Amino acid sequence: MLEFKKLTLDTIPEIAPYLELHPQRMTDWTIGGTYIWRDAFKYEYAFVAGNLVFRLRIFDDECAFTVPLGGDRQEGMRLIQEYCDSCKGEGKLQYTIAGEADLPVLESFYSDMEVCEERDYFDYLYEANELLELKGKAHRSTRNNINRFNRIYPFNSFRVIDEDIIPEVHAFLDRFVEADTEANEATLEEASKIHEVLDNMELYRAFGAVLYAEDDLMVGFSLGEYTGDTLFVHVEKANTNYRGAYQVLMTSFVREFTNEKIVYINREDDAGDPGLRKSKLSYNPVRLIKKYTVKNLVPK
Numbered sequence: 001m002l003e004f005k006k007l008t009l010d011t012i013p014e015i016a017p018y019l020e021l022h023p024q025r026m027t028d029w030t031i032g033g034t035y036i037w038r039d040a041f042k043y044e045y046a047f048v049a050g051n052l053v054f055r056l057r058i059f060d061d062e063c064a065f066t067v068p069l070g071g072d073r074q075e076g077m078r079l080i081q082e083y084c085d086s087c088k089g090e091g092k093l094q095y096t097i098a099g100e101a102d103l104p105v106l107e108s109f110y111s112d113m114e115v116c117e118e119r120d121y122f123d124y125l126y127e128a129n130e131l132l133e134l135k136g137k138a139h140r141s142t143r144n145n146i147n148r149f150n151r152i153y154p155f156n157s158f159r160v161i162d163e164d165i166i167p168e169v170h171a172f173l174d175r176f177v178e179a180d181t182e183a184n185e186a187t188l189e190e191a192s193k194i195h196e197v198l199d200n201m202e203l204y205r206a207f208g209a210v211l212y213a214e215d216d217l218m219v220g221f222s223l224g225e226y227t228g229d230t231l232f233v234h235v236e237k238a239n240t241n242y243r244g245a246y247q248v249l250m251t252s253f254v255r256e257f258t259n260e261k262i263v264y265i266n267r268e269d270d271a272g273d274p275g276l277r278k279s280k281l282s283y284n285p286v287r288l289i290k291k292y293t294v295k296n297l298v299p300k
Contacts, residue, residue, distance in 0.1 A: 003046055007054075009035065009200065012203055019031060020227065025125060027232055027269075028291070040186060042056055050071020051068030051071040053069075058293070062094070065080055077109045093297055094293060110300065115294050123269055127265075130284055131265055145243065145248075150248075156213050158209055173195065194237075207225070220246065221238075231257055231264070
């Protein structure tokens, strides 16, 4: 019988080994990608036939599951189906955060299903060298913004986050949210969890850095984590009153934390924001990591 438990901060050591098994470089299967949004999407977890399965809420508070990961996936799907058929699940069974490699797994168990692309949640994956070098016409605007920032703020600096400056980052984040005239519940929830990451960097396996325009004038910060050959950038916050701050922050972060093992940079999705989509496309991603919702499932 499946027993779902609430995903809390102290479950990271239990969950993390399963997240590391996911081969598709999706931010949703990292510690930061999962735990920062665990309350917003009401994450719960269970172990099913040696697999990790999440149950969460999507769209209009609909219940959905993730494809079993880690063990006997066929048996995992059978038990999830049985769970939903027994009315212990809520509504019809559907899977979310399914990647391209998950679709054949689902097709092996279901004779029919409806697959829906979730474009707003596709991750942007870049080759590390592309963002390190910024060569060619595709990156002309980025180079121009960086050069402008450096001309106006010739004494700007970039510093890795340590315990001494964490209080300063907390304060910057608070000011950042207060200045956001369009802040909503999701914005506030994200900020709350970023504060949590800053207070639990080691548990989150996170690292970060801040950008100063001059002296102690902080204008941005980023947080990320490593999984395999990929550097995941979970947080990028910068003061847009300082033109070029985002470009300098992003490129400095990549330079600081890319090592010989890192091949790709995942800068997450655009959440359907047109401006963010244009920006992330401008950095010339090598691939968009597709994600799907799969519903109207008919077992074989």
